[in-house]
Amino acid sequence: MLAAALGKMKIGQPSTYGGKFLExxxxxxxxxxxxxxxxxxxTAKTRILAVCGILPKNxxxxxxxxxxxxxxxxxxxxxxxxxxxxxxxxxxxxxxVTTHGAYLHGxxxxxxxxVLDHATxxxxxxxxxxxxxxxxxxxxxxxxxxxxxxAARSGDESVLVLLFGHGHHESKGIxxxxxxxxxxxxxxxxxxxxxxxxxxxxxxFSGGWSCNTTFNKRTGEQFNKTTMMAAGASKKSRSWNYKxxxxxxxxxxxxxxxxxxxxxxxDTTRIMDSDxxxxxxxTEEQEETxxxxxxxxxxxxxxxxDRRGFEHQITFSAEDDAWDMCWRERxxxxxxxxxxxxxxxxxxxxxxxxxxxxxxxxxPHVTSDQEAEFKSLKAADKGKNxxxxxxxxxSASGDRGEASSVLGKRKTSGMYGGSVQALINQVSCxxxxxxxxxxxxxxxxxxxxxHNHLNRILRGDExxxxxxxxxxRNVEYRMQQISFADDYLRLMAIPAPLGQQCHEFNTNRLPDxxxxxxxxxxxxxxxxxxVFPSPFEDQGRPFMKGHExxxxxxxxxxxxKKVIVDKLDALARLIKVTFDHERxxxxxxxxxxxxxxxxxxxxxxxxxNVSPRKRRSRGQSLSQLSDRWTEHD
Numbered sequence: 011m012l013a014a015a016l017g018k019m020k021i022g023q024p025s026t027y028g029g030k031f032l033e034x035x036x037x038x039x040x041x042x043x044x045x046x047x048x049x050x051x052x053t054a055k056t057r058i059l060a061v062c063g064i065l066p067k068n069x070x071x072x073x074x075x076x077x078x079x080x081x082x083x084x085x086x087x088x089x090x091x092x093x094x095x096x097x098x099x100x101x102x103x104x105x106x107v108t109t110h111g112a113y114l115h116g117x118x119x120x121x122x123x124x125v126l127d128h129a130t131x132x133x134x135x136x137x138x139x140x141x142x143x144x145x146x147x148x149x150x151x152x153x154x155x156x157x158x159x160x161a162a163r164s165g166d167e168s169v170l171v172l173l174f175g176h177g178h179h180e181s182k183g184i185x186x187x188x189x190x191x192x193x194x195x196x197x198x199x200x201x202x203x204x205x206x207x208x209x210x211x212x213x214x215f216s217g218g219w220s221c222n223t224t225f226n227k228r229t230g231e232q233f234n235k236t237t238m239m240a241a242g243a244s245k246k247s248r249s250w251n252y253k254x255x256x257x258x259x260x261x262x263x264x265x266x267x268x269x270x271x272x273x274x275x276x277d278t279t280r281i282m283d284s285d286x287x288x289x290x291x292x293t294e295e296q297e298e299t300x301x302x303x304x305x306x307x308x309x310x311x312x313x314x315x316d317r318r319g320f321e322h323q324i325t326f327s328a329e330d331d332a333w334d335m336c337w338r339e340r341x342x343x344x345x346x347x348x349x350x351x352x353x354x355x356x357x358x359x360x361x362x363x364x365x366x367x368x369x370x371x372x373x374p375h376v377t378s379d380q381e382a383e384f385k386s387l388k389a390a391d392k393g394k395n396x397x398x399x400x401x402x403x404x405s406a407s408g409d410r411g412e413a414s415s416v417l418g419k420r421k422t423s424g425m426y427g428g429s430v431q432a433l434i435n436q437v438s439c440x441x442x443x444x445x446x447x448x449x450x451x452x453x454x455x456x457x458x459x460x461h462n463h464l465n466r467i468l469r470g471d472e473x474x475x476x477x478x479x480x481x482x483r484n485v486e487y488r489m490q491q492i493s494f495a496d497d498y499l500r501l502m503a504i505p506a507p508l509g510q511q512c513h514e515f516n517t518n519r520l521p522d523x524x525x526x527x528x529x530x531x532x533x534x535x536x537x538x539x540x541v542f543p544s545p546f547e548d549q550g551r552p553f554m555k556g557h558e559x560x561x562x563x564x565x566x567x568x569x570x571k572k573v574i575v576d577k578l579d580a581l582a583r584l585i586k587v588t589f590d591h592e593r594x595x596x597x598x599x600x601x602x603x604x605x606x607x608x609x610x611x612x613x614x615x616x617x618x619n620v621s622p623r624k625r626r627s628r629g630q631s632l633s634q635l636s637d638r639w640t641e642h643d
Contacts, residue, residue, distance in 0.1 A: 019131035034550040038317050055167040057094040057157045060084060061150050062101070063175025065143055065188035069101050070110050071258035073459035075253055076249040077174045078106075079115045079261035080212050082125040083269060084172055087351055094160075096153055100143040100187055103131055105623040114358050115261035117250055117315075119371045122260055124356040146187030151199050157208065158200035169200075173211040175454055179554060180537040182218030182243065184211060193219050206329060208236040212262050214455045217325035218243035235329050238304070242323025246454040252462040257471075258459055264324060267311040271303065273349040274310075289362045301328075414484045430475055437482045438468055444485045447492060447513035449555060456551040460484050484550035491542055495556035498541065499563055501584070502577040507562040517558040524565045532561045535574055539582040
């Protein structure tokens with residue numbers, strides 16, 4: 011599949027490597043690789059606004075810290091190149107570094123760069139902390155509006171916006187603090203202003219901003235801006251693998267590809283012509299076009315970083331479809347300084363206990379001999395301790411120490427059996443079932459933190475009660491979604507895809523198998539009816555497998571849009587009352603539990619001896635709905 015993806019790429023044709031066009035009729039023009047007439051540098055006239063939208067509670071390298079690694083990777087590349095910069099976040103950076111150590115960027119199988127440590131913070135400038143996460147979206151919008159107005163008044167300035175955070179499939183919005191920034195809201199901040207804006211984001215589904223050129227159907231308004239997005243409209247962005255890095259994710263593959271593309275340009279003194287046969291000189295007057303930069307970045311991802319890089323579906327767009335504009339003019343920043351800046355960062359050697367043939371190493375340069383050697387060592391149990399199991403020493407979150415010796419003595423609520431070990435056993439059992447249910451790759455953004463914690467629990471490396479309890483709530487929610495999907499097909503009288511239940515069905519390549527347009531259309535039909543409840547704050551990230559399982563069933567049954575809509579509408583009517591009741595129960599329990607604990611503490615009652623209130627199962631509710639479905643028909 012890698013060879014097929016590379017074979018589809020055509021020099022000078024952006025549509026073959028993620029390019030999206032404002033005018034659909036010009037989707038396959040031919041562009042030159044170099045512009046021979048280069049405008050002067052406009053470095054000082056580019057305004058940079060970056061925001062890292064993750065929350066403090068999730069900012070460790072074990073969870074969403076890879077967004078922070080991406081944020082600081084760009085910070086080091088761009089710092090000081092322009093006079094107007096703002097790098098916005100809501101995190102206690104000093105505390106994070108003190109607690110977790112340095113934040114890294116790059117593949118754990120190779121030398122990585124230290125992008126955040128105490129030295130970085132001591133020399134920091136233009137870092138702006140928003141004290142209240144709930145106010146960060148508004149602060150960002152106000153700052154973006156001010157920068158765009160200033161750039162418009164000058165007449166010759168541009169704005170570069172960098173967005174780091176989780177994305178939403180339904181709205182294509184990007185999380186900033188506790189709120190979500192939608193494309194329409196983003197565009198409204200510079201409406202009516204004639205200013206070049208370039209947007210780069212590592213969020214899931216961010217390609218929707220590139221694809222959705224007519225984002226306001228009522229007015230027909232188009233989103234005519236330059237974009238560079240880490241994932242397609244139906245794809246989730248990917249970090250470097252947690253398992254291969256002591257449970258720490260070190261930035262995203264997309265940003266690594268971007269950095270390598272920037273830092274290798276100064277080495278390009280000779281290139282191949284469009285037929286790949288004859289070398290031609292690259293003169294000092296020549297500058298790489300935006301079309302060629304995006305092509306080389308996609309090629310770098312496929313050839314040097316990830317042999318499954320085609321799964322990312324990174325997307326690009328060019329304002330006014332001006333792909334032939336030189337990269338320097340398009341982005342507004344010169345290329346000369348990037349390599350020196352990146353190489354000046356402190357190196358952090360690749361993890362010595364990792365074998366290059368490990369199946370978690372997606373480097374395209376791994377040889378078959380290395381893969382065979384790793385399999386042989388693993389089978390013989392003579393390899394190095396690849397993932398630092400129970401006797402593996404320290405991890406990113408600290409040493410286990412003597413935790414295992416006191417597990418039986420520590421108490422939890424009676425609902426877990428009264429001990430931490432009983433809680434861990436419960437999570438291990440349910441978590442193992444969940445991880446075997448094809449929930450998606452570990453490194454995709456919505457899975458990374460949970461899968462990392464679950465794997466650490468299964469290995470015996472994670473015993474903190476608050477983490478284990480949170481994982482239990484996350485997994486319970488996700489397993490419920492899987493169960494709902496099975497019930498929904500039964501209620502709608504639709505055959506299971508391939509005859510498999512949801513936990514047996516692999517949805518990893520469903521968007522490609524169904525086709526991007528039809529997949530997206532059917533996913534939106536499911537989302538719009540809200541048949542799968544969104545997670546509460548303590549239930550973790552959204553989980554899409556249930557939605558995708560229904561789409562797979564619709565596709566295999568070859569149902570028309572009208573039939574799908576009718577069945578989903580009937581389903582939504584039948585379950586709305588049940589979900590409203592379940593939400594009320596969850597909210598009541600969340601509000602009463604802290605008060606309940608305080609009362610028991612005052613009277614000296616051990617909460618572990620109090621039988622928890624029995625909860626009505628959603629499975630029973632859905633069984634009752636089956637009868638109502640029959641009555642409705």
